[in-house]
Structure formats: structure tokens, C-alpha cells
Amino acid sequence: MKKIGIIMGSDSDLPIVKKATDMLTTLGVPYEVHVYSAHRTPVEARDFALSARENGFGVLIAAAGMAAHLAGAIAANTTLPVIGIPCKGGMMDGLDALLSTVQMPTGIPVATVALNGAANAALLAAQILAVEDKELAKKLDDKRKADAAVVLEKDAGIADRL
Numbered sequence: 247m248k249k250i251g252i253i254m255g256s257d258s259d260l261p262i263v264k265k266a267t268d269m270l271t272t273l274g275v276p277y278e279v280h281v282y283s284a285h286r287t288p289v290e291a292r293d294f295a296l297s298a299r300e301n302g303f304g305v306l307i308a309a310a311g312m313a314a315h316l317a318g319a320i321a322a323n324t325t326l327p328v329i330g331i332p333c334k335g336g337m338m339d340g341l342d343a344l345l346s347t348v349q350m351p352t353g354i355p356v357a358t359v360a361l362n363g364a365a366n367a368a369l370l371a372a373q374i375l376a377v378e379d380k381e382l383a384k385k386l387d388d389k390r391k392a393d394a395a396v397v398l399e400k401d402a403g404i405a406d407r408l
């Protein structure tokens with residue numbers, strides 16, 4: 247199976263990114279995590295993206311806050327699918343990161359999830375790998391069924407809570 251590459255702009259993003267690594271661990275999807283910044287270590291971020299395909303990655307996830315150019319900078323240097331996680335925080339509490347991540351120019355796509363949406367980033371990355379992996383697709387289907395069962399259980403009990 248291809249690996250998922252997870253890059254964060256700072257180790258201060260780790261509490262958010264942990265939700266992605268937890269999800270991938272649950273699904274049995276291999277991943278590698280790095281701290282590279284589009285601004286503080288632009289050469290390392292670029293080199294990682296340029297060599298990601300030949301290094302066995304299938305999808306890249308990039309998490310950053312504030313002037314969050316990391317996902318775009320990674321996407322500029324690879325044609326692997328890139329998923330951006332805009333992180334909350336700073337003076338604008340994430341609106342700056344959301345717009346910096348989502349508003350990519352035509353030709354360089356970044357699939358942007360919600361603010362701090364690390365679990366969904368991991369699920370989307372797994373769903374991309376599952377296009378060619380029936381076993382992983384079954385795990386994702388089973389998870390959807392389990393999640394639905396939890397909601398239906400709450401539906402059955404809601405009247406008793408009123």
C-alpha cells in the first residue's frame with residue numbers, strides 16, 4: 247500500500263495532526279510525519295514534495311495555521327493529491343489559514359478540509375488510496391456503517407432524554 251505523507255508547518259500543529267495519525271492507525275494505513283514550513287524551511291518542504299512519489303507516497307496532507315501556504319507550496323511541486331488542513335489560532339482564529347489554504351490558483355489544486363479537520367483529511371486520503379484497494383475500501387464502508395449505528399442508537403434514545 248502507498249504511504250500517506252503528513253507535513254505540518256510547526257510542531258505546535260501536532261495536537262491537530264494527531265487526529266489524522268490516530269485515524270490512519272485505526273484504518274491500518276501507513277504514514278510518515280514531518281515538520282516542514284513553507285516559510286522557515288522552504289527548501290526541505292520543496293524537496294519532500296518533489297521526491298514524494300518516488301518515495302512511495304500516494305497522498306500528501308499538509309497542516310498549517312496563519313499564513314498557511316504549506317499545502318499550496320507542497321502541491322506546487324508534486325502531482326500527487328494534496329489535502330490541506332487549515333489550523334485554527336492566531337489573531338484571526340483560522341480564517342487566515344482557511345483562505346490561504348483553499349484559494350489556490352487554477353492548475354494547482356489543494357483539497358481543503360474544515361478548520362482543524364484532521365480526521366476528515368485522513369479519511370479522504372484513505373478514500374483516495376481505497377480506489378485501488380478493496381480491503382481498505384471495506385474498512386471504510388464498515389466505519390460508515392458503525393458511525394451510522396451510533397447515530398441511530400441516539401435516535402432511538404432521544405425521546406427518553408426530553
Ligand code: RP5
Nearest residue numbers: 255256258259310311312333
Ligand atoms: C504556521 O504558523 C504553523 O503551521 C503554525 O500553525 C503557526 C505558528 O507556528 P509556531 O510559531 O507555533 O511555530 O506556520
